[in-house]
Amino acid sequence: MNMADFDNLDDFSVELGNFDVKQVKKFDRMWRTEQGGSVSSGVVYYNGLIYFGCANYNIYCVRPENGELVWKFKTEGCMVESRVTIHDGVLYMGTYDRNMYALNADTGKLIWKYTTNDKIASTATYSDGMIYFGGKDQYVYALDASNGSLVWKYRTYDCMITEPLVVGDKVLVGCYDHFAYCLDKKTGRLIWRFETQGEIHNTNAFAHKDGIVYFGSFDNYLRAVDIETGRLIWKAKAGNYGIGVSPVIDKDIILQATRDGMLFAFDMNGRLLWKYVGSDEDVMGIPCVHNGLIYIGSVGDWCMHCFTPDGKELWRFKAEMFVYEWSVMLGNHLLFPSWDCNVYCIDIRTRQVVWKFRCAGSPAYVPPPYEAFEFQTTVSEKEFREERRKDYSFEFREEEDNTSEYKSDITYQMGTTYREKGKYQVDSREEEF
Numbered sequence: 001m002n003m004a005d006f007d008n009l010d011d012f013s014v015e016l017g018n019f020d021v022k023q024v025k026k027f028d029r030m031w032r033t034e035q036g037g038s039v040s041s042g043v044v045y046y047n048g049l050i051y052f053g054c055a056n057y058n059i060y061c062v063r064p065e066n067g068e069l070v071w072k073f074k075t076e077g078c079m080v081e082s083r084v085t086i087h088d089g090v091l092y093m094g095t096y097d098r099n100m101y102a103l104n105a106d107t108g109k110l111i112w113k114y115t116t117n118d119k120i121a122s123t124a125t126y127s128d129g130m131i132y133f134g135g136k137d138q139y140v141y142a143l144d145a146s147n148g149s150l151v152w153k154y155r156t157y158d159c160m161i162t163e164p165l166v167v168g169d170k171v172l173v174g175c176y177d178h179f180a181y182c183l184d185k186k187t188g189r190l191i192w193r194f195e196t197q198g199e200i201h202n203t204n205a206f207a208h209k210d211g212i213v214y215f216g217s218f219d220n221y222l223r224a225v226d227i228e229t230g231r232l233i234w235k236a237k238a239g240n241y242g243i244g245v246s247p248v249i250d251k252d253i254i255l256q257a258t259r260d261g262m263l264f265a266f267d268m269n270g271r272l273l274w275k276y277v278g279s280d281e282d283v284m285g286i287p288c289v290h291n292g293l294i295y296i297g298s299v300g301d302w303c304m305h306c307f308t309p310d311g312k313e314l315w316r317f318k319a320e321m322f323v324y325e326w327s328v329m330l331g332n333h334l335l336f337p338s339w340d341c342n343v344y345c346i347d348i349r350t351r352q353v354v355w356k357f358r359c360a361g362s363p364a365y366v367p368p369p370y371e372a373f374e375f376q377t378t379v380s381e382k383e384f385r386e387e388r389r390k391d392y393s394f395e396f397r398e399e400e401d402n403t404s405e406y407k408s409d410i411t412y413q414m415g416t417t418y419r420e421k422g423k424y425q426v427d428s429r430e431e432e433f
Contacts (some may be wrong), residue, residue, distance in 0.1 A: 036364025042326025052078025216243025297323025
């Protein structure tokens with residue numbers, strides 16, 4: 001059943017009980033993304049050029065004024081979720097071929113590569129001659145940036161895609177094992193770890209300000225944690241389908257996007273200031289703030305949205321598939337990637353396309369965004385039979401495959417699957433913590 005269909009079941013819901021969103025399996029969607037031309041990496045600007053990775057195995061360098069290709073480098077795997085990191089003319093990027101690459105940013109020539117044990121979707125972080133990143137093989141890596149030699153690695157209990165955050169002598173990273181880790185920057189020694197109740201799937205680095213780090217989890221909470229001690233300062237509920245990106249701090253406002261189409265604005269004490277509520281079948285991307293305005297892409301409506309600082313939507317620009325990753329503002333031009341295989345350059349005054357850079361290939365397959373979640377409700381077998389005698393009936397779309405069952409005298413479950421061309425297949429659940 002499509003989630004929108006539940007909006008029309010008020011009477012049924014009152015009689016049957018509350019529907020809950022339950023997470024029923026580990027979220028591993030992005031690791032199963034297949035090859036294609038989708039631009040699955042945020043756009044990065046450096047020294048007059050823009051850089052991005054693609055699911056067609058290529059790293060691209062393009063001129064931002066006209067979309068002209070400068071160079072491309074062919075790897076052996078997709079680039080999904082990660083962005084390039086550039087320091088002192090050297091570009092660093094990990095891919096699904098298990099390698100972390102170092103390239104000359106001007107020419108695209110390979111300088112070195114380091115091979116791990118599994119896929120890499122973590123954006124690398126440069127600090128004081130070192131490169132830090134995590135991988136699907138459950139390790140946090142620290143490499144010598146000059147030659148790619150291993151300095152240290154730290155074993156966690158699950159995979160990582162979070163871009164590491166370096167603050168002083170500490171490296172902070174989130175993990176699918178539900179923990180946020182704080183490691184010694186030079187040695188990899190564990191300083192502290194903080195446990196949440198869900199996977200930490202933050203494609204960008206944790207936000208931080210004044211000795212506090214801010215991050216979300218799939219348990220639907222945004223948390224503020226003391227960087228020195230790992231002590232919880234506050235937490236705030238945000239969304240129902242997990243938080244997949246770290247918040248962005250603009251002045252004294254924390255912007256947190258969620259996987260059910262909402263954008264929250266909190267003050268630095270965790271008090272809600274405002275929220276934008278989009279479609280509950282949407283997934284909001286990484287918010288970027290340029291000149292006081294908020295730009296954020298979405299999966300459900302395939303749009304780049306523009307909001308005022310108080311959450312009022314000014315305009316939206318629709319691509320041909322979903323928009324999720326990091327954008328760049330250059331003058332009055334906004335540059336952002338889309339799953340439709342294009343990088344767009346649009347004029348924010350007219351919302352017209354200035355140019356598009358098309359990557360070779362058709363859109364990559366990616367599993368449904370809510371397949372780890374399902375609607376559930378609890379009701380006794382006796383109550384269920386009584387409700388059945390009331391002869392409730394409601395229509396389902398032809399594309400939907402709806403099944404329902406009850407187990408002993410404990411639960412009534414409603415599993416759903418929905419798929420239509422150009423959209424996701426949905427099988428929604430989520431665990432309440």
